[in-house]
């Protein structure tokens with residue numbers, strides 16, 4: 191748990207964490223010592239030795255004072271660490287997640303992230319505020335008491351030392367089970383959470399297929415599973431918590447039994463036994479508290495581990511010094527091999543060059559790797575072998591910021607932020623003037639949307655741009671790219687397969703972008719393909735053909751075959767060789 195806390199707090203707070211833990215352990219030891227001083231005090235009082243009683247009382251007062259100082263220090267330092275967590279953890283988590291490779295963001299991981307960002311953060315503050323003090327003092331104080339008991343009466347001390355393994359093993363055993371069932375409950379929770387989101391997101395599809403009213407079986411199963419896991423956790427946890435508590439009580443009973451036997455055998459005075467049993471009670475008290483907290487400790491441990499695992503994920507490697515862009519606007523793939531799962535390459539030995547300020551159309555069957563090429567240019571993933579160069583530099587050496595300056599992206603699944611239309615375009619270049627913003631909007635045909643909307647530029651677009659049509663969303667995304675003015679623009683025409691009006695705007699914007707930028711277009715429109723300076727025909731992760739429209743027709747290969755077939759059909763998308771057979 192401490193290791194996870196160190197990871198979560200980050201290197202700059204490790205010193206503060208160490209100091210807090212030192213005060214916490216010091217407090218627990220001093221508390222044990224203060225309790226141990228009670229024995230000679232009681233012994234002296236009960237035997238009527240007033241002088242000795244005052245002396246020991248003085249020692250006890252010093253120990254209590256030191257305990258108070260240590261308690262104050264550890265409480266204040268714990269409080270400060272809890273505040274640091276509240277103030278900085280979300281930001282650190284956000285910064286870290288933003289540096290992770292896109293491959294990390296599976297739906298399961300995203301669900302876990304959102305739960306860790308809320309529950310996990312709360313747990314870290316809870317650990318400092320309520321958990322660490324009773325847990326650490328619940329172990330260290332009894333250990334100090336046991337050492338003191340060995341000094342005061344070795345036989346009773348020996349019983350405490352012998353009880354330690356029993357207490358430790360029962361605690362481990364119950365904590366193991368509680369942790370296991372908590373993990374199962376957490377997995378069931380995560381699944382149910384993901385299913386609820388899926389259910390809400392897919393309402394349109396579910397209703398279209400008449401599945402809205404009769405329920406959604408995967409969600410119901412997940413909710414049932416969650417209920418079962420929660421029930422199992424209760425039934426598995428309770429008996430084990432009771433067993434831990436029982437082990438503590440048994441240890442105390444053994445101490446009493448040995449003490450009584452010693453008195454009966456005249457080995458110690460009854461008065462001494464009373465004082466020693468008072469100390470033994472303080473051995474048992476904190477242990478009982480820890481036994482009661484063992485479930486909480488395991489749950490906190492699991493929460494912290496999950497949060498620490500996110501911080502342990504390796505960020506996308508950044509270069510020590512960003513490489514210089516020597517050929518702005520140029521893209522090059524040199525023998526690139528890449529697979530989302532390296533065992534199944536999606537691109538094999540792909541080499542290509544896109545000269546500055548030219549347009550390259552990438553065409554190919556669905557799943558042939560067109561989008562993957564654009565993702566590698568943006569370095570959403572690192573290649574398995576080969577090199578991707580942008581502006582003459584390896585994308586791995588350009589650094590995230592350097593690469594982002596070079597490339598704009600207009601993709602199929604355009605995501606707009608839940609903000610105004612203007613803010614969504616301004617993301618392209620926050621420092622742009624209003625004139626530049628209006629000009630970019632005009633080129634992409636957004637001005638026409640603005641005129642139609644009641645609040646104009648200030649119209650909120652809803653989460654993901656829900657209040658705009660697909661074509662309108664793409665126009666906003668094109669305006670962003672135009673405003674950014676990056677030397678390279680990557681564009682997926684797919685959603686522009688919309689009405690002719692949208693198509694016209696996108697084509698106009700393309701023409702305007704071509705004057706200033708290099709364009710790589712996942713092309714679905716004939717005018718784009720015909721106008722391209724270079725067409726890359728992808729087949730099964732390889733570039734099967736390349737050239738201009740005329741060159742490829744003259745070559746009479748796969749592209750020409752498709753072109754000829756297209757004249758007979760309305761669709762023009764290439765099909766893979768297998769689909770073709």
Ligand SMILES: Nc1ncnc2c1ncn2[C@@H]1O[C@H](COP(=O)(O)OP(=O)(O)OP(=O)(O)O)[C@@H](O)[C@H]1O
Nearest residue numbers: 530531536554555556557558559560561562563712
């Ligand atoms: N994030 C991902 N994780 C795993 N596999 C993926 C991922 N994205 C794409 N793939 C797989 O990689 C292959 C190439 O996908 P890609 O999206 O590049 O094809 P595409 O040519 O753009 O297809 P389309 O025209 O249908 O968009 C496909 O088999 C796809 O299933």
